[in-house]
Amino acid sequence: MRFRAKIVDVGCLNHFTRVANTITKLAKTCTLRFTVDKVFFILNDKVANGGVSMWCALNQGKFFDEFHMEGASAEDNEIYLELTSENFSRALKTAQNAKAVKIKLTNKQCPCLTVAVELPSLSSSSRIVTHDIPVGIIPRKLWNDFKEPSVPDFDVSIYLPVMKTMKSVVERMKNISNSIVIEANQKGEMNLKIETVLVSVTTHFKELGNPPLVSEHDSQKSTQERQPESSMAEARIDIKRLLQLLAGQQVNPAKALCNILNKRIVHFILLHEDFSLQYFIPALA
Structure with a gap:
């Protein structure tokens, strides 16, 4: 299971940061789902039990300059991660003047989503600020709990x-x-x-x-x-x-x-x- 992505364009980075900030306002924790062409932020608190539900879908090609992911297998080529929304949003806030931002799935004592922010420097070399955000890997047997909510026939x-x-x-x-x-x-x-x-x-x-x-x-x-x-x-x-x-x-x-x-x-x-x-x-x- 592998994931890495890179944002270089400043407009795309600012746009992605605003989306992440919006998600943080709506959900303390959420599920981050990666597919080949989309990124999803999901909150599933079971509406039937009185909780809210959220489904946010992004076209990755509109945000990322590079995007590579490999799921557990060719048949199940997706990745589901659980993370604290604010941690992800806070990491992106440090990237306002960044030259580039790299996001990668790593294993540092526990699974992490590592956000590496390349900041401009007065010297010839850039400064790299790294944020390791702990995540939970959601197993394949639980993926059905995070399907797009069914939409009833509204009045x-x-x-x-x-x-x-x-x-x-x-x-x-x-x-x-x-x-x-x-x-x-x-x-x-x-x-x-x-x-x-x-x-x-x-x-x-x-x-x-x-x-x-x-x-x-x-x-x-x-x-x-x-x-x-x-x-x-x-x-x-x-x-x-x-x-x-x-x-x-x-x-x-x-x-x-x-x-x-x-x-x-x-x-x-x-x-x-x-x-x-x-x-x-x-x-x-």
């Missing part, structure tokens, strides 16, 4: 408002309640609501737009079976989980979507040119 799919605006609204609401209700319909309308014994506050967003419903389940529905476009689907979720997502974003998405399965789950999709992030927050009972 509503809607584009999100500007995320900075949404973050500002949710931050204010956080001081009043621990939970927030997100509701939306197929007419491009979304409401953020908090309700307590003493106060009820609602923020309305209109004309957000809805992506086309393209699931097989939806295409088989007759017009009579479908809910009216103005019908609201809603879910009450932990407000801190939502704020984690909104406050942790360090790369502006090209598109941001929200899917709601009524009273069960909210699914966020942030689409970028070279990577995508999915985040599942289960509804509170």
